[in-house]
Amino acid sequence: MSHGSTGSEPSEGDLRKTGLALKHDREWDYELDRIVSAVNERDASTVGLQFPEGLKRRGPAVADDLRSLLGDDVHVMISGQPCYGACDLDTYLMRRTDVFVHFGHSPMKESEKIIYVPLFSNVDVTPIMEETIDELPEEDVGLVTTAQHMNRFEEMRSWLEERDYTVHTRRGDERLTHEGQVLGCNYASADIDADQILYVGGGKFHPLGLAMEHPDKRVVIADPVNNVVTVADTEKFMKQRYGAVHRAMDADRWGVVFCTKIGQGRWEVATDIVENNDDAYLITMDEVTPDRLRNFDFDAFVNTGCPRITTDDGPQFHKPMLTPGEYEIAVGNEPLESLSFDTFHGTW
Amino acid sequence: MSHGSTGSEPSEGDLRKTGLALKHDREWDYELDRIVSAVNERDASTVGLQFPEGLKRRGPAVADDLRSLLGDDVHVMISGQPCYGACDLDTYLMRRTDVFVHFGHSPMKESEKIIYVPLFSNVDVTPIMEETIDELPEEDVGLVTTAQHMNRFEEMRSWLEERDYTVHTRRGDERLTHEGQVLGCNYASADIDADQILYVGGGKFHPLGLAMEHPDKRVVIADPVNNVVTVADTEKFMKQRYGAVHRAMDADRWGVVFCTKIGQGRWEVATDIVENNDDAYLITMDEVTPDRLRNFDFDAFVNTGCPRITTDDGPQFHKPMLTPGEYEIAVGNEPLESLSFDTFHGTW
Incomplete structure (x- = not known):
């Protein structure tokens, strides 16, 4: 197995080390059609938008696009409260708007009022997974990821199975929306029968929590955003x-x-x-x-x-x-x- | 008129330059009896306490004193939200407690639920007023102060009248509790028929706003906390x-x-x-x-x-x-x- 391009210069469209601060709006799908449908269905006159910190600067552009799709009588407001997860809804704005859109996180609890727009990353995950093979010597492997990469979860699983791994996944508890999903505060999806867990996702925030919560397991990090493979060290x-x-x-x-x-x-x-x-x-x-x-x-x-x-x-x-x-x-x-x-x- | 002790060392009990950060709890009257009466009258099981920033460190001691006066079945909670005025009530805590006590500001709006405890300063105001005479050459003078010194307002007025000033005061609008009171955002009490206004109180925050709001008037500051007389310069x-x-x-x-x-x-x-x-x-x-x-x-x-x-x-x-x-x-x-x-x- 070759150790690839971790040190090269980023090129156009290369998402390495950019995290959520991407250059082009087209990188994210804000699902405006779904929001517009909800506004029309509910005959809403006010729409509240909430973005996590790293995406707040996109707020005005998203509001603009929405305003051009909605009538002049629909008022769009943006939450200025800090937001660090689906646990962290701006309840003030939510209670005062007919449609409340929470971007960047998967639902913690479904609600008539709230539209969750997850904002899936379009980063390719298999190149960095390729580099984890040496770090995953056993046949059984747990697989987890974050909400941002959930759109590629089945691709991750298939990729591992094609390489003869027995992949263990689970949904965790009701705080989690998806099978294999982890939150900074919840790693119940890693309560699986394997001593090694592959975490695919950006940064060390989630895998460090995972390794703390499961000190008996080896947590291998495949980070497709920063294009590095490491083992969590707590x-x-x-x-x-x-x-x-x-x-x-x-x-x-x-x-x-x-x-x-x-x-x-x-x-x-x-x-x-x-x-x-x-x-x-x-x-x-x-x-x-x-x-x-x-x-x-x-x-x-x-x-x-x-x-x-x-x-x-x-x-x-x-x-x-x-x-x-x-x-x-x-x-x-x-x-x-x-x-x-x-x-x-x-x-x- | 002699220009007094502005440069000398502070001695025990001297409040100069200490602002709200006073050394001894006895400097303030937290009106615990009034709070205990309200708790008993309302058969309250929860009490919320909110302090402005400079007095938050007193919170645990006040909670302690209250707990010793109340039964074990009454739960005392302290607001950790920032608080910069009576405009800034912790509505979360207020809605979830039977009695809600707001310290350090006068009422902006009376409410069954809220007990406002103003925390009047015990600083002597006339020594520093003595030093303002040269700065107040006209007969007509407006008089304003803040909630902290409101307990001495009549003393201030009499002191000026004894020196043959015609003292102009007014209550302002419904945002203000007391005659002569100013807030950082409201100087309606200075809409009076005099070209010079005496502000008695600590710091420059209020008189600078006052001078901005009334650029045609001369605002003289008698600061009994820092023991200085100045004229507001905007x-x-x-x-x-x-x-x-x-x-x-x-x-x-x-x-x-x-x-x-x-x-x-x-x-x-x-x-x-x-x-x-x-x-x-x-x-x-x-x-x-x-x-x-x-x-x-x-x-x-x-x-x-x-x-x-x-x-x-x-x-x-x-x-x-x-x-x-x-x-x-x-x-x-x-x-x-x-x-x-x-x-x-x-x-x-």
Whole structure:
């Protein structure tokens, strides 16, 4: 097997290292016809559009195209709220528009009101998969990917089967739309009977979570966006987490964050902690940021919202920031060995 | 008249240059008895507390004191959302708690649900007023202050009257609770028949807005917090605004921000702009920040939310950010001479 073109210059149409920041609108299918049909069917007078951060700059152009297809009496509005997933719907705009379009993520929960437009990547996945063969020595292999590459999932599976792999896939739980899909907070689709898992997709965000959640499995990353093959290494990540837990062991006063985002609330987890610890205080907020928590005089924080803010952004907070499971270790309710990745299940 | 102790070292209990970041909790009266009465009267099981940014670090101590006064079955929660005024209620927490306490601002709108605890400053105001005499040569003087010093308003008035001033005061409009009160976005209480206005209060935020709104009046600042007397000078401020308007004149595409905060929405202002300009797009958000707008590819922005974000923080945005009035100048609907301060009226 040859190790291909990882070092060459990107050419026109080459999506390497561009992530979501693509040059041409034609790279994405915004499914405007589907939106227009819904507007007409529902006789809608207001349409709300929500884009994830990397695609917000496309908002005006998409709004333009929509306005040219709709009557002058239909008002198009764009959400300016941060958006990091299907868990993160702009409920303010959603409640105030007749049709609400959420771009870039697959549905976490179907709704009459919401149109989910997934925005599938058109990047070719098999060239980089070719380079994973040496890293996948066993016959059994799990296969997972993200919403962006879901349109090529059957192609991935066939490609592996043609090379005599036994491919294990599963849909995970109701938080996930598709078989083989992973989210930053949910890797239930990798609960399969194989010791090696092939992740096909851009970046290390998802495979690092996957490897944390499944420390017994080898996670091979085929990244068709950056055109690299690597094996997920969670060592730095784990050290950072153990460090946070150790520093929090001395905490006298705890701030317990309840996230108000529609798909990130774990009310019982948050209130259980507060009810069982007189030195714990419940704080409610939507965006959980270092700036917002810096205003509070706590020794440590527990974040019951998005676990990736806790684990990935943890070092940016002025005080130790733990997941609910890590909190139980820090206060002595659980042994250090119980440390595990915090995952999210269910919808809302 | 002697010019006093502006340069000396602060001593114990001296509030100079400390603003809201005071050392001792006893400096503020959190009116816990009033909160406890309301909880008991309403048989409340949940209490939400909201503090402005500078007082958030007091949150846990106030929650502690409250918890010791209330039964174990009453749950106290603290808002972690940013809060910059009575216009900025945490509606999520308010809707989900039986009693909602908003600290640090006077009521913008009375409500059964909300308890407003104003947190009056205990700083002495007359020593610094003494030093304003030379700056107030005329007999007629307007008097204004902020919510924090409202407890001393009659003392200020008497002090001036004893020195033979004719003191002009007024309540302004329904956005304001008290006679003589100003907000960062509303100076209707200074619509009085005097060419000189004495502002008694901390910082330059309010008097600069006051001088912008009333360019024909001389605004003298008696700052008992920083212990200085100055005269408001809007020149830099005005230059910055003219600069922003000029840069925005070349804009092809406009982002029109509608702020979703309960007391900051001007829906008709926002939609009027969008309906009359094919190159304008409506964006909805709560916190209007440079980070959030950087994701959007517009040439200029109009902020129909808090005018102080536009005028004071304007230079921090990556593209020109205008008030609705400034927008009308930039697109040629109004002459440059019409440039004026953007004020907010009404409640919600």
